[in-house]
Amino acid sequence: MLRGLLSVFLLLLSCGSLLAAEKPNFVWIMSEDNSSHFLSLFDSTGAQTPNIEALAQQGLIYEHAFSNAPVCSVARTTLITSCYAPRIGTFHHRRSFMVPMPEGVKMFPAYLRETGYYTTNNSKEDYNAKKSDDVWDDSSRKASWKNRAQGQPFFHVQTFTTTHESSLHFPVQDVQNKPTKTDPETVFVPPHHPKTETFKYTYARYHDRIQDVDQQIGELVDQLKQDGLLESTFIFYFGDHGGVLPRGKGYAYETGLHVPLVIRVPEKFRDQMPEKIGSRIQSFVSFVDFGPTVLNLAGAKIPDGIDGHAFLALGNAQLMEVDESFGYADRFDEKYDVVRTLRKGKYRYVRNFQPFNFDGLMNNYRYKMAAYQEWRELYDAGKLNEVQAQFFKTRPAEMLFDVEADPYETKNLADDPAHAKTLSVMRGALSIMLKGMPDLGFYPENYLAAHAADNPVAFGQQHKDEIAKLIETANLEVLSFDEARPRLEEALASSDPWQRYWGVIACTSHGKTASPLVKQLEAIATSDPENLVRVRAAEYLALHANVNPVAVLKKAIADAETATEANLILNTVVLLQDGQPGYEFNFQKSDFKHLKGDRGELNRRLEYLTEK
The missing domain is CATH 3.40.720.10 (Alkaline Phosphatase, subunit A)
Structure with a gap:
């Protein structure tokens, strides 16, 4: 046995x-x-x-x-x-x-x-x-x-x-x-x-x-x-x-x-x-x-x-x-952006949620490459053609490319009436996806660090409706200003600071056409209770209303509580310094001594700003 x-x-x-x-x-x-x-x-x-x-x-x-x-x-x-x-x-x-x-x-x-x-x-x-x-x-x-x-x-x-x-x-x-x-x-x-x-x-x-x-x-x-x-x-x-x-x-x-x-x-x-x-x-x-x-x-x-x-x-x-793929690009070292993209079949749809943050914005590690340095020098000297110069210019909020015909994505079809249906379908599909996740990228990084770090997925589910509303406000960028204006005014007056935040960003995306809201944006820049909302309003005013942003942004750095918050503010500083019309800030490293948390990316920005 x-x-x-x-x-x-x-x-x-x-x-x-x-x-x-x-x-x-x-x-x-x-x-x-x-x-x-x-x-x-x-x-x-x-x-x-x-x-x-x-x-x-x-x-x-x-x-x-x-x-x-x-x-x-x-x-x-x-x-x-x-x-x-x-x-x-x-x-x-x-x-x-x-x-x-x-x-x-x-x-x-x-x-x-x-x-x-x-x-x-x-x-x-x-x-x-x-x-x-x-x-x-x-x-x-x-x-x-x-x-x-x-x-x-x-x-x-x-x-x-x-x-x-x-x-x-x-x-x-x-x-x-x-x-x-x-x-x-x-x-x-x-x-x-x-x-x-x-x-x-x-x-x-x-x-x-x-x-x-x-x-x-x-x-x-x-x-x-x-x-x-x-x-x-x-x-x-x-x-x-x-x-x-x-x-x-x-x-x-x-x-x-x-x-x-x-x-x-x-x-x-x-x-x-x-x-x-x-x-x-x-x-x-x-x-x-x-x-x-x-x-x-x-x-x-x-x-x-x-x-x-x-x-x-x-x-x-x-x-x-399947015939689709979802992509995302956010902070890359010290450089911030919010980009979401959907590739479906032969088309790539790119949604730039902060299109004024041009692709070529300074990133220390990128610019160690001689080709990057030369590209920027040629742009500053006016020696690039339109396609080559786009890297250093404001992007459209929406881009649509036929990557089979245009593999290096140089011809934006988003304004082509022949592709209006494709644009609409892909815009809607991406928006549904972002809301369904939900996408945490619609909160600033320092806010997530303080409120969501222990359980980001649970935080996202608890705030799913709020995130959906933030996405809807951000999507006012793709409407004409006249269509978007009532909801922009509502967002700027919201009790939710992140509604105001995305309302201001949407205004900046509309550029000078949003000038009827300048008085409201001026009030936000000086008195909004949220530091980063004040920064975004100063950003609009500097880019599109010739209002000097230096005082607002220097106070914002003084009021910042963490290195992460300050680094986000400095993204705006570099944008306004290196882009048009160009402003001088003259920050010193001593201006940042009070900040808590990981200073790695902040120090990259300071290396550029204080040694430039």
Whole structure:
């Protein structure tokens, strides 16, 4: 009897081992800061990448893969949480405060560990949400699948920094003195960039970096092969967001969001895939979908409370296919913006909620790049054409691009009557989405830090109706002033400070056509009880009514309570100093000694303002 029970036990144990052995392994390979435009596999103007192309021949090529954010910490948080950052409070780059994961949701590798996977990350995390101890078995520069138990399935993330933005922080003298492997005369320079020697050299140098990372990828794949793991391992290769030439990283255009994605399917599982190996997949996928896809392939339960869905499965399962992707761009280092975008089919709709914050507004780290510096110098000298100069000018509140006909988004179709229906549909779809989340980006960062940091998702649900009303006020920007005026007047007189805040911003978006409200805005600038509302009113008056803002903004800094609040105010200061007509503020570092909290981004602004 005992012998019989032992036999059954051993049989069950062997079955369990067999099932474990049949689980696929996963390796994610991320190259930093490069969009699909830089690889010839996706764009004829890109660099040759033979190792990535070899993966594609044995897998699937995703023509429409998107990071949901154009910068690393927000994008990587979206990847690891499978949640949209504006919903869970993780949407500012270089966080000023950490937030918890949504209740009942874990970073997805924790679910893999629960089913027996060994999870490793080498080595960049850069999350804006608090990480628990159950996510990684090892997250370090030494992390590898090699340290797992014998036969244990694994999930490994490998980030290559070779293509990071910093690789283009070279002295301008390099253009003449340090040759590139890629001939600068052979590279494609998109129409929004000036075709100068500096830009051609910068593109060539970046093509070299793409080829270098391709070699590193080949070496990693060879290691899997040597370890006998290649044919049991799904390999995902993708960029961690778009990159990194000017108007790529940090900006919610195709160049900032459209990433290369190749998934090599191991031979052991190819007969279980409904997709044909080597095919180009047209369905849209976003970073929120990557975690659920791995869980699905691993046979693990996909949790409730996330925003993504699986796009690959073993067997004949018919998974949901979509043709749209949602994106967002907010504070990027010290530079603030509020941009939401929806790509649907061949169209990209971009909603600039603060369109007067022009794209080229100073950001210290961006302007370490010689190409950025030259672009700005050429603009100041009046040497750019209309398309190239747009980066330094006020944007429309709405932009609509046909990215198949206009891949670098230079022709805004929002005012074209032939596209009025498309514009209306996409405007409505985006608005419904923002209200439904709801999107926390309609509160200033310092307010969220003080009131929502402990549980942003719960805060959003509790204030869902208020957020919807803020979005409606912000959307007065897309109406004519005559249509919007009654509701603008109502917003400016509201008892809710954030209604007044967005009412003023909407006025600034309307520009001089909102001049009938100047007296109301003057009263707000001098006497509104909310500091940031006074700042926004002074911003309007400075830009559109020739009212000097220096006294209001200096008092606002004196009244600010935190470094985060002051940094938001300084965004307005830089806008008014560097834009037209230009004002002098002469701030000193001593003006900011009283401020509490994380001063990292504030110090970046002060470095620029006090040393300029």
